[in-house]
Amino acid sequence: xxxxxxxxxxxxxxxxxxxxxxxxxxxxxxxxxxxxxxxxxxxxxxxxxxxxxxxxxxxxxxxxxxxxxxxxxxxxxxxxxxxxxxxxxxxxxxxxxxxxxxxxxxxxxxxxxxxxxxxxxxxxxxxxxxxxxxxxxxxxxxxxxxxxxxxxxxxxxxxxxxxxxxxxxxxxxxxxxxxxxxxxxxxxxxxxxxxxxxxxxxxxxxxxxxxxxxxxxxxxxxxxxxxxxxxxxxxxxxxxxxxxxxxxxxxxxxxxxxxxxxxxxxxxxxxxxxxxxxxxxxxxxxxxxxxxxxxxxxxxxxxxxxxxxxxxxxxxxxxxxxxxxxxxxxxxxxxxxxxxxxxxxxxxxxxxxxxxxxxxxxxxxxxxxxxxxxxxxxxxxxxxxxxxxxxxxxxxxxxxxxxxxxxxxxxxxxxxxxxxxxxxxxxxxxxxxxxxxxxxxxxxxxxxxxxxxxxxxxxxxxxxxxxxxxxxxxxxxxxxxxxxxxxxxxxxxxxxxxxxxxxxxxxxxxxxxxxxxxxxxxxxxxxxxxxxxxxxxxxx
Numbered sequence: 001x002x003x004x005x006x007x008x009x010x011x012x013x014x015x016x017x018x019x020x021x022x023x024x025x026x027x028x029x030x031x032x033x034x035x036x037x038x039x040x041x042x043x044x045x046x047x048x049x050x051x052x053x054x055x056x057x058x059x060x061x062x063x064x065x066x067x068x069x070x071x072x073x074x075x076x077x078x079x080x081x082x083x084x085x086x087x088x089x090x091x092x093x094x095x096x097x098x099x100x101x102x103x104x105x106x107x108x109x110x111x112x113x114x115x116x117x118x119x120x121x122x123x124x125x126x127x128x129x130x131x132x133x134x135x136x137x138x139x140x141x142x143x144x145x146x147x148x149x150x151x152x153x154x155x156x157x158x159x160x161x162x163x164x165x166x167x168x169x170x171x172x173x174x175x176x177x178x179x180x181x182x183x184x185x186x187x188x189x190x191x192x193x194x195x196x197x198x199x200x201x202x203x204x205x206x207x208x209x210x211x212x213x214x215x216x217x218x219x220x221x222x223x224x225x226x227x228x229x230x231x232x233x234x235x236x237x238x239x240x241x242x243x244x245x246x247x248x249x250x251x252x253x254x255x256x257x258x259x260x261x262x263x264x265x266x267x268x269x270x271x272x273x274x275x276x277x278x279x280x281x282x283x284x285x286x287x288x289x290x291x292x293x294x295x296x297x298x299x300x301x302x303x304x305x306x307x308x309x310x311x312x313x314x315x316x317x318x319x320x321x322x323x324x325x326x327x328x329x330x331x332x333x334x335x336x337x338x339x340x341x342x343x344x345x346x347x348x349x350x351x352x353x354x355x356x357x358x359x360x361x362x363x364x365x366x367x368x369x370x371x372x373x374x375x376x377x378x379x380x381x382x383x384x385x386x387x388x389x390x391x392x393x394x395x396x397x398x399x400x401x402x403x404x405x406x407x408x409x410x411x412x413x414x415x416x417x418x419x420x421x422x423x424x425x426x427x428x429x430x431x432x433x434x435x436x437x438x439x440x441x442x443x444x445x446x447x448x449x450x451x452x453x454x455x456x457x458x459x460x461x462x463x464x465x466x467x468x469x470x471x472x473x474x475x476x477x478x479x480x481x482x483x484x485x486x487x488x489x490x491x492x493x494x495x496x497x498x499x500x501x502x503x504x505x506x507x508x509x510x511x512x513x514x515x516x517x518x519x520x521x522x523x524x525x526x527x528x529x530x531x532x533x534x535x536x537x538x539x540x
Contacts, residue, residue, distance in 0.1 A: 053079045053129040053139040057109075057240060058249030061125075061146040062257040062304030064191055065319040067117045069146055069256065070304035074109040074240075075102050075129040075139065081110040082138075085125040087118060089145075094126075101132065107236045109301045119322070120151025144253035147190045149321035155514050156324050159184050159255070160377070160462070161507035162195035162436025164242055166264065166469030167497050170205035170219035171245050178468045180505050181247040183528045185254060187509060192255050193327065195436035195464065196262030196379035198303075199238040201229035201295060203264065209499070217499055220244060228267075230285040232294040239302035259303050260315060260329050262379040262437055266295040269388045269399050271336050277392025316358050318365050324512045326371040328362060330354060330378050339388040341396050342403035342411030353401060353412040354419075363422050366431065372517050372538050374428070375510065378435045381463055382416060383444065383483040385476040386437070400437070402478035409453050413480055420456035420481070429539040431457070432519065434508060436465035440473040441489035441506035441523045443532055451482025460536060462521055464508040470497035471504040487532040489523060503527065 053075040060072045071083050081099035084091055099110035110129075117123055124145045131137040149156075161180070171177050184192065205225040209217040222244075224237020242248060263270045267288065274288045285291060296313065299305075308314050315331035335355025337348075344351035354362065366374055380386065386400035398404065401412045409417040423431055442463045448454040461483075474488045489506050498504050505526040512519045522533040 049140070052137060053077055053131055055127070055129065055139055055142055057243040057302075058252055059127045059142045059144050060252040060257055060304050061144060062259065063306040063317075063319070064146060064149060064256045064258075066149055066322070067115060067119065068306070069114045069117060069123070069148070070111050070306050071114060071125055071127065071144075072109065072111045072304035073127050073129070073142070074107065074302070076108060078103055078132050079108070079129040079139075080132060081112065082128045082130055083112045083114075083125055085114060085123055087121050087123060089124045091124060091126060098130075102129065106301050107233075107240075107298075111304060113306060117148045119148055120154050122147050142253065146254075146256050149190075149325075151322070151514075153514050156321060156510075156512045157187065157189045158191050158193060158327075158375075158510050159187065159189040159507055160193040160195060160434045160436070160510070161464035161467045162262065162379070163197045163439055163466035163469040164194075164199065165205065165225075165238075166197060166200040166203055166439075166466065168203060168205055168209055168219075169217070169469055169500050170221070170225065170241070172218055172500075173220060174218060175501060176247075178242075178245040178247045179500075180467050180507060180526045181245070181251040183524070183526060184507055185247075185251045186528060189255055189509065190321075192251075192257055193329075193375075193377045193434060194257055194259040195377055195434065196260050197264045197437065197465075197469070198259060198261065198299070199235075199242065200264045200469070201235055201238050201291075202267045204228060205241075211499060211501065217501065228282045229294070230283060230291065232297060235294045235298035236301065239298055243302075257304060258319060258327060258329060258377070259299075259305075260331060260377060260379050261296075261299055261333055263333065263399075265299055266292050266333075269339060269390050269393075270333065271338055272334065273338060277390070279391030316361065320371065323371055324514065324517065325373045325375065326365075326369045327375045327377060328365060330362065330376065331358060332379050336412075339393070339397050339399055340411070342398040342413075343405070344411045344414070347414040347418065351411045351414055353415050359415060359419065362419065366423065366428050367426055369428075372430055373512060373519055374431045376431060376433045378433055380437045381435045381442075382433065382446070382461055383478045383481060384438050384442075384463070384473075385478050402480070404476060404478050406479040407452055409480055413453075416481075417453050417455070420453075424455055424457045428457075430519075430536075431459050432510075432521070432536065433459065433461040434510070435461065435463050438463060438473055438475055439466045439469060439471050440504070441465065441487075441508065441531070442474070442485060443487040443521070443523060443534065445484045445486055447482045447484055449482065450479070450484060452480045454482075456481070460521070460534070462508050462523065464506055464523070466505055467507065468500055468505060470499065471502070472496050486534070487523065489525070489531055500526070506531075
């Protein structure tokens with residue numbers, strides 16, 4: 001990425017995010033909204049390419065729900081995004097929206113919030129940026145499409161995975177880049193759940209990595225990915241790096257994203273209030289709360305988030321896909337207590353994982369849902385034991401829900417026990433969990449007959465990933481909630497941190513049949529091979 005002025009040491013995060021939210025909201029009224037027939041002047045035919053705004057990060061859509069969608073892109077200079085959209089590929093009778101100005105304050109990213117979209121129809125859109133210094137100069141157009149939820153007779157297909165550019169495995173263009181995105185695109189999902197670790201801000205990428213067979217893995221490198229992220233521009237550069245991959249850009253132009261964060265968007269095993277130990281010497285910026293503020297700001301700038309004006313830092317949210325499906329995206333980073341032995345006997349701030357406000361939200365949201373299927377997107381698995389192996393952390397410290405003791409719920413397990421109990425007490429049907437984080441794929445059925453804690457309805461949890469990172473595992477399983485692991489995508493004796501070239505990269509697909517309402521969930525490898533499939537029949 002090009003050099004920029006150093007960011008100020010203190011970010012007014014809430015002020016910035018409110019500004020970003022207002023900028024998005026302003027698209028619906030005032031001088032920034034032009035809902036008219038497409039009458040924009042075409043780009044000047046003789047303008048040299050280097051004088052046009054450049055869209056090196058491509059285009060994305062996301063936060064699709066009912067009749068709304070966010071369109072996102074990013075230019076390389078002060079400009080304004082112009083989006084034309086219609087329900088036909090020729091863009092006949094297209095409508096046009098313009099964004100707030102794309103300025104350095106948002107790293108030249110911009111978004112528009114489309115609304116009033118027709119249920120069950122595919123929307124085609126075209127994005128250009130107008131140079132604010134010369135209104136006659138436009139970028140080359142980029143085109144995309146998205147499918148709006150709804151339609152009683154239409155099946156729903158979605159993909160899920162996580163973990164991208166981790167452990168030093170970056171974009172190897174000679175190998176094909178992030179090949180898994182092109183594979184997922186071939187399945188034509190309606191949307192994609194990115195379950196976190198969108199970036200590895202703490203994982204520098206080197207130009208070459210020697211493989212076990214002596215050959216070299218050759219990475220595309222950038223200044224921002226050549227070191228740990230410590231400034232706002234470093235974090236921005238991590239997100240921009242992944243959008244250099246042609247496979248991801250092509251996928252993002254056709255498949256809407258629903259994204260959440262995990263730890264590596266900030267730093268390995270991050271939690272609020274975390275301190276660097278003496279063993280971590282790579283960071284000159286020692287204030288993790290500052291790094292977290294940079295990370296969240298960059299994440300919002302580089303994703304098609306719909307910012308909530310009343311709570312502009314909120315990551316958890318829900319998406320209604322009509323009578324068949326609702327998706328609930330959790331945030332298991334912002335409100336958690338410190339990583340610990342995870343043996344607390346009461347549910348309080350120290351043992352929190354979702355936090356009290358988010359726990360109330362997910363309970364009430366599930367209770368209000370009238371959709372057949374309720375998919376909970378969690379950025380960490382329930383029963384796979386994830387130790388915190390950061391420097392200066394004592395042994396027996398845990399990062400996820402499970403504490404590894406196979407007993408009655410303690411620590412963070414108290415929170416999920418409360419949620420599972422609530423689901424049973426209110427007879428909330430057809431809840432399915434999807435997640436990533438552990439860098440292998442698995443399918444697990446949770447049964448109270450095999451559990452230490454029994455006050456819950458049986459349910460499934462599916463793990464995808466990694467998208468493009470080192471492959472690890474399989475992990476130890478905590479038996480508190482009666483997990484029956486039906487499938488694991490890797491051998492138990494596998495050498496750790498396997499490169500993408502070994503093809504151990506995974507994603508999941510969910511497909512809901514509109515007539516039978518059966519949800520078929522399958523796990524796939526990087527080439528699309530079906531590794532495991534199960535049909536989930538809805539409870540009446």
